[in-house]
Amino acid sequence: MAEPDRGGKRRADNSRLEHLRNLTPAERFVRVADAVSLEAGERGAFAGGALPAALADGMIENVIGTFELPIGIATNFTINGRDYLVPMAIEEPSVVAAASYMARIARQCGGFHTSSTGPLMRAQIQVLNVADPNGARARLLRERAAILAAANEKDNVLIGLGGGCRDIEVHIFEQTPVGAMVVVHLIVDVRDAMGANTVNTMAETVAPMVERIAGGEVRLRILSNFADLRLARAMVSVTPQALNTESYPGERIARGIVEACAFAQVDPYRAATHNKGIMNGVDPVVVATGNDWRAIEAGAHVWASRLGRYTSLSSWEIDRDGNLVGTLEMPMALGLVGGATKTHPSARAALKILGVETAQELAEVAVAVGLAQNMGALRALATEGIQKGHMALHARNIAIVAGATGAEIETIAAALARDHDVRVDRAKAMLARLRGGESRQ
Numbered sequence: 141m142a143e144p145d146r147g148g149k150r151r152a153d154n155s156r157l158e159h160l161r162n163l164t165p166a167e168r169f170v171r172v173a174d175a176v177s178l179e180a181g182e183r184g185a186f187a188g189g190a191l192p193a194a195l196a197d198g199m200i201e202n203v204i205g206t207f208e209l210p211i212g213i214a215t216n217f218t219i220n221g222r223d224y225l226v227p228m229a230i231e232e233p234s235v236v237a238a239a240s241y242m243a244r245i246a247r248q249c250g251g252f253h254t255s256s257t258g259p260l261m262r263a264q265i266q267v268l269n270v271a272d273p274n275g276a277r278a279r280l281l282r283e284r285a286a287i288l289a290a291a292n293e294k295d296n297v298l299i300g301l302g303g304g305c306r307d308i309e310v311h312i313f314e315q316t317p318v319g320a321m322v323v324v325h326l327i328v329d330v331r332d333a334m335g336a337n338t339v340n341t342m343a344e345t346v347a348p349m350v351e352r353i354a355g356g357e358v359r360l361r362i363l364s365n366f367a368d369l370r371l372a373r374a375m376v377s378v379t380p381q382a383l384n385t386e387s388y389p390g391e392r393i394a395r396g397i398v399e400a401c402a403f404a405q406v407d408p409y410r411a412a413t414h415n416k417g418i419m420n421g422v423d424p425v426v427v428a429t430g431n432d433w434r435a436i437e438a439g440a441h442v443w444a445s446r447l448g449r450y451t452s453l454s455s456w457e458i459d460r461d462g463n464l465v466g467t468l469e470m471p472m473a474l475g476l477v478g479g480a481t482k483t484h485p486s487a488r489a490a491l492k493i494l495g496v497e498t499a500q501e502l503a504e505v506a507v508a509v510g511l512a513q514n515m516g517a518l519r520a521l522a523t524e525g526i527q528k529g530h531m532a533l534h535a536r537n538i539a540i541v542a543g544a545t546g547a548e549i550e551t552i553a554a555a556l557a558r559d560h561d562v563r564v565d566r567a568k569a570m571l572a573r574l575r576g577g578e579s580r581q
């Protein structure tokens with residue numbers, strides 16, 4: 141049975157759904173839906189066509205239809221002692237499988253442990269043509285209380301929930317192509333929202349006051365997607381024994397993961413692909429829950445460059461007991477209220493499957509999945525190489541491209557993977573032989 145939580149949702153009490161991959165998509169969905177007690181009206185959320193054209197037309201402009209991605213469930217996740225079934229919307233094969241497998245290894249060792257900072261977002265107000273930038277900074281900080289009060293007048297609901305504009309910062313850029321620039325930051329606690337609309341409204345509200353106090357001209361008034369005050373962190377510690385395979389001892393795998401991460405830490409060419417692998421885990425959770433994956437990507441890559449060069453988002457080490465320890469910290473501005481998280485039926489169902497209670501909890505789940513995916517990619521690179529497992533799963537796509545249907549897909553995919561020769565022309569030839577043999581029977 142699923143476990144009731146404080147928010148009235150039901151979360152999975154066991155994310156270890158054995159043999160899930162051996163079921164049909166419909167059978168998998170029933171098993172997941174039963175695990176989290178989805179109601180009858182919610183069970184059509186992933187059946188296709190869950191987003192009506194009329195609703196889509198209200199979400200963006202010039203709508204001509206909808207575009208679907210596969211959505212899978214990453215299993216085996218234990219995070220801070222609680223089990224999660226994690227919806228992931230992604231088109232790339234091997235991602236869901238790798239995350240689930242790494243979560244299975246991690247759960248033997250206590251699972252993932254996460255933490256996060258408060259949901260603080262920044263709004264920026266750019267002021268140009270200021271005669272005395274340092275004097276303007278002093279005047280703005282002196283009027284801090286008045287600026288905060290004006291910002292907080294615009295959102296009584298947020299204030300009632302315990303959020304609101306908490307502080308201001310004033311930054312000076314002495315030499316820019318347009319002269320000296322004063323930039324005011326509003327630091328806003330947005331609670332369970334992603335926060336873009338809230339902070340943008342506050343910035344536009346206080347802009348005339350800022351302009352008057354600074355003695356310049358306000359230009360931009362908008363949030364920053366570099367959410368450096370809204371961080372989520374994940375850690376995992378895995379014993380060498382848990383990493384053992386038939387071909388490689390766990391100590392060798394752990395050392396290889398550390399060596400692969402060290403490469404990403406010193407070389408931006410490697411770091412770009414290393415971090416893409418992390419985002420392979422993070423982005424599908426963000427997309428599935430109706431959040432802004434572009435904002436998450438932008439913040440992640442700025443965070444990876446915060447020390448003046450682009451480097452790895454994650455760190456992998458061997459502790460004094462010989463255990464592999466992985467950590468990941470990154471900005472994670474996610475919401476449970478507003479936007480597609482409330483309007484898209486599939487996003488609402490994905491959030492119910494997760495059973496998260498706060499935006500911070502969602503952020504922590506996403507970063508744990510990112511760390512799991514990173515572990516899976518580095519483990520593959522440190523052993524048989526990335527292509528063996530990836531191409532085995534990609535073979536199904538190739539079989540479909542070649543025209544295979546039904547049971548033909550698995551037959552051809554298995555043969556392609558077995559021979560390590562995953563090509564469309566070969567799949568077509570195999571399909572022709574398979575169908576030719578059937579026609580002669």
